[in-house]
Amino acid sequence: MGLADxxxxxxxxxxxxxxxxxxxxxxxxxxxxxxxKGFQDEHKKMATDLRKNLEKGEADRLKAFKSxxxxxxxxxxxxxxxxSDMVEExxxxxxxxxxEQKNRNKAVxxxxxxxxxxxxxxxxxxxxxxxxxxADRLKAFKSLIGEIQARQDERNKEVxxxxxxxxxxxxxxxxxxxxLTATIAKKRGIKPIxxxxxxxxxxxxxxxxxxxxxxxxxxxxxxxxxxxxEFIERHPEGVEVxxxxxxxxxxxxxxxKVAKRLLEKGKVRKEGNIYFPL
Numbered sequence: 001m002g003l004a005d006x007x008x009x010x011x012x013x014x015x016x017x018x019x020x021x022x023x024x025x026x027x028x029x030x031x032x033x034x035x036x037k038g039f040q041d042e043h044k045k046m047a048t049d050l051r052k053n054l055e056k057g058e059a060d061r062l063k064a065f066k067s068x069x070x071x072x073x074x075x076x077x078x079x080x081x082x083x084s085d086m087v088e089e090x091x092x093x094x095x096x097x098x099x100e101q102k103n104r105n106k107a108v109x110x111x112x113x114x115x116x117x118x119x120x121x122x123x124x125x126x127x128x129x130x131x132x133x134x135a136d137r138l139k140a141f142k143s144l145i146g147e148i149q150a151r152q153d154e155r156n157k158e159v160x161x162x163x164x165x166x167x168x169x170x171x172x173x174x175x176x177x178x179x180l181t182a183t184i185a186k187k188r189g190i191k192p193i194x195x196x197x198x199x200x201x202x203x204x205x206x207x208x209x210x211x212x213x214x215x216x217x218x219x220x221x222x223x224x225x226x227x228x229x230e231f232i233e234r235h236p237e238g239v240e241v242x243x244x245x246x247x248x249x250x251x252x253x254x255x256x257k258v259a260k261r262l263l264e265k266g267k268v269r270k271e272g273n274i275y276f277p278l
Contacts, residue, residue: 003115010104021093028086228258229267238274
């Protein structure tokens with residue numbers, strides 16, 4: 001059970017106990033009122049009886065009066081004893097309520113102290129766990145970086161192989177074309193035209209050329225500049241090209257070219273690798 005539930009139950013017990021004792025006091029007060037009312041009724045009855053007995057003889061009246069006074073004294077004594085007992089019981093009840101309240105206050109204080117100690121122990125354990133796991137997390141991060149680098153190297157190798165195959169295929173196509181051109185020229189009596197030798201370029205240059213050729217074949221997406229510009233304007237603190245890749249669903253390299261065009265048109269400004277709206 002949590003601390004809040006314990007305090008709630010404790011408060012409910014105090015309220016229930018207090019209500020029970022208030023109810024008892026009210027019942028005692030009601031009994032006292034009834035007893036006093038009975039005394040008044042009895043007093044009226046005695047007065048009535050006394051007036052009736054006045055008509056009798058003095059001796060009888062005196063005897064009856066003494067008897068009634070004795071009864072009255074006894075009744076008053078009973079009332080005093082009842083009131084005294086009620087006061088004593090009420091005082092005892094209040095002392096009991098105070099003692100229970102003190103015990104409950106102590107229980108709440110102990111619970112709060114225990115909660116604070118448990119909180120400190122949990123914080124210390126958490127700090128210890130974080131300190132122990134720092135080396136493991138660093139090791140896992142280095143391992144992850146190594147895996148990413150290995151995958152990147154593997155992809156670069158695959159791209160290089162594809163470009164090498166493309167180069168070989170292109171050279172074969174060029175050789176076949178030259179042979180075909182020479183054959184046709186020979187048959188027509190025309191000097192064959194020899195194409196220039198295919199130049200071998202670095203992988204990065206070849207990849208950029210392929211991307212440029214793809215862009216020439218496929219026109220840029222309509223409204224791409226507007227989408228990139230709107231995204232940059234919604235981030236006055238500045239964004240990098242990589243921050244736009246997932247929200248816009250566009251490859252990073254294409255976003256970079258669009259952002260560069262916006263920069264050249266003077267629609268955005270750039271500081272380092274971060275683009276800012278104007």
